[in-house]
Amino acid sequence: MAGKSPFPADRYQHGSHFLRRQSRRSARQAKLADGDGLYLLIQPNGNEFWRFRYRFAGIEKMLAIGPFPAVSLSDARRKRDDARKSLTEGVGPSVQKKLNRIAAETAARNTFGLIVAEFLSNQEANGASPVTLAKNKWLLEDLAKPLKNRPITEITPAEILDLLKRIERSGRRKIARRLRSIMGAVFRLAVVTLRAANDPTQALQGALLRPNTKPRAAIIDEQKFGELLRAIDGFDGWPTIKAALKFAALTFARPSEVRGAKRAEVNFEKPVWRIPAPPNSESLWAPAQVRKRPPRRTVAGDVGPAMSRS
Structure with missing residues (x-):
């Protein structure tokens, strides 16, 4: 036997x-x-x-x-x-x-730091902005540094939670949530490339405290709204910022949409600014209260940083 x-x-x-x-x-x-x-x-x-x-x-x-x-x-x-x-x-x-x-x-070589480097390289190849790359690099390489040399398959939800809770206790609740989200993207990359079996951050949903937010009341008084418009008109800072503020006041678009606006999205003849739709949704449009002749470069050509992109 x-x-x-x-x-x-x-x-x-x-x-x-x-x-x-x-x-x-x-x-x-x-x-x-x-x-x-x-x-x-x-x-x-x-x-x-x-x-x-x-x-x-x-x-x-x-x-x-x-x-x-x-x-x-x-x-x-x-x-x-x-x-x-x-x-x-x-x-x-x-x-x-x-x-x-x-x-x-192989598992020992497939460390969290190695997958992070591949993830950031993929983001750069996909055209992520330098600001986004710098923020994600700070999150993954600085805040998550204790996990850098850990084999990706050995990292547990409890280990990640301990890291996030230390950040949360420092008063940075929003940063802790953002780090959990971006770490989840790294683990999903490891899963689809057969270097990990699961994403341990999924078990942490609901484990972090909600960020402290300060509500900001909208201006509903006509007189105060007029004061805001006069303040924008009298702004003597960077011309591109002033143009963006005016553009936002004329279209009532979200700040992210103003920053990402492109010249090709505006029909100066109608005039209409068609905002590209997010995935699985319909496109939006807003009246572009601009002159029918092509405006000055600082007003329409460089409204947002993305205007220069094709």
């Missing part, structure tokens, strides 16, 4: 001592058999190693299991049983051991 030994476990130490003396006298190796191909190899210098002898494809082979007593008798028997199971599945134990070693080395 697999795992059955002719020697009780408590007699291995005594048998090992006896065979060690015999091996030293004869200057030859000695073997202490356990059963089902497992034996303890005792060398003349006193070193002892577990070995498993088996036959695969008609050829007798030997599998090194480990040194004794670092590898106990029970561990050696378990590894022998695992090797015998591999044989029944048509896989040589030596081949399986090599595959396990390669898998462990």
